[in-house]
Amino acid sequence: MSVIEKKLKDRSGSVCEISGVEHDLVVYTLPPHTAESLEHSVLIAKPLRDQIEHPETMNENDWRGLSESMWNEHLPVQILSWRMLARLKKNDLLDMMYLDEEALEWAKATGEGEEEDENKIVHKDSNGVVLQDGDSVVLIKDLDVKGATFTAKRGAAVHNIKLVWDDANLIEGRVENQSIYILTQYVKKTK
Structure with missing residues (x-):
C-alpha cells in the first residue's frame, strides 16, 4: 500500500469517496495530473474508476453517491463529482454546486460539461484530457x-x-x- 493510498484511506475512513463502498478500492488521480497526491487523487471503487476511463460502460445507478460526494470537503472529490454529474447530465445537481474559477477550470480540463456540438471534433489524449493547438x-x-x-x-x-x-x-x-x-x-x- 502506497503512502498516498494510506492517507486517502485515513481521509475517507477506508471507503470509496463517491459511493461509500468498503471493498475493491483504488487510488484515482484526476487528469490532467498524473502523480498520486492528496491534492489530486481520490480513493474510489475500482468499478467506478473503470467507468470513468471507459465512458461507454457507464452505469448511472453506480453513481447515486454523487448527490452526497458533491458536498465533500476535499477538492478532488468535488472535482470528480462535478465531472461525473456533467457526464451524466445531472444539471439540477450541477446547478447547486459551487466551484471557484480555478477549481472549475480543473473540473473542465477533460472536456466534461462542455456544450456538445455534434459536428465539433474534440481531440483528447490517452487520459481523456482535451488537446488544443500549441499544446505540448x-x-x-x-x-x-x-x-x-x-x-x-x-x-x-x-x-x-x-x-x-x-x-x-x-x-x-x-x-x-x-x-x-x-x-x-x-x-x-x-x-
Whole structure:
C-alpha cells in the first residue's frame, strides 16, 4: 500500500469517496495530473474508476453517491463529482454546486460539461484530457514512423502540436526535426 493510498484511506475512513463502498478500492488521480497526491487523487471503487476511463460502460445507478460526494470537503472529490454529474447530465445537481474559477477550470480540463456540438471534433489524449493547438505532449509508447528511418521513442516531448481538424484521433507534431502525424491515444498532455 502506497503512502498516498494510506492517507486517502485515513481521509475517507477506508471507503470509496463517491459511493461509500468498503471493498475493491483504488487510488484515482484526476487528469490532467498524473502523480498520486492528496491534492489530486481520490480513493474510489475500482468499478467506478473503470467507468470513468471507459465512458461507454457507464452505469448511472453506480453513481447515486454523487448527490452526497458533491458536498465533500476535499477538492478532488468535488472535482470528480462535478465531472461525473456533467457526464451524466445531472444539471439540477450541477446547478447547486459551487466551484471557484480555478477549481472549475480543473473540473473542465477533460472536456466534461462542455456544450456538445455534434459536428465539433474534440481531440483528447490517452487520459481523456482535451488537446488544443500549441499544446505540448509526451509519447507514451515507442512509435514506428512510416516513411521515415527512425522510431519516435516513448517519453519524447512534442511541442506546439497542431490538431488535424477532420480527425479527432490525429495530431501533427515534430519529432527528431520531422513533422509527423501521431494518434492521440499514444500521447499525454504536459503542462
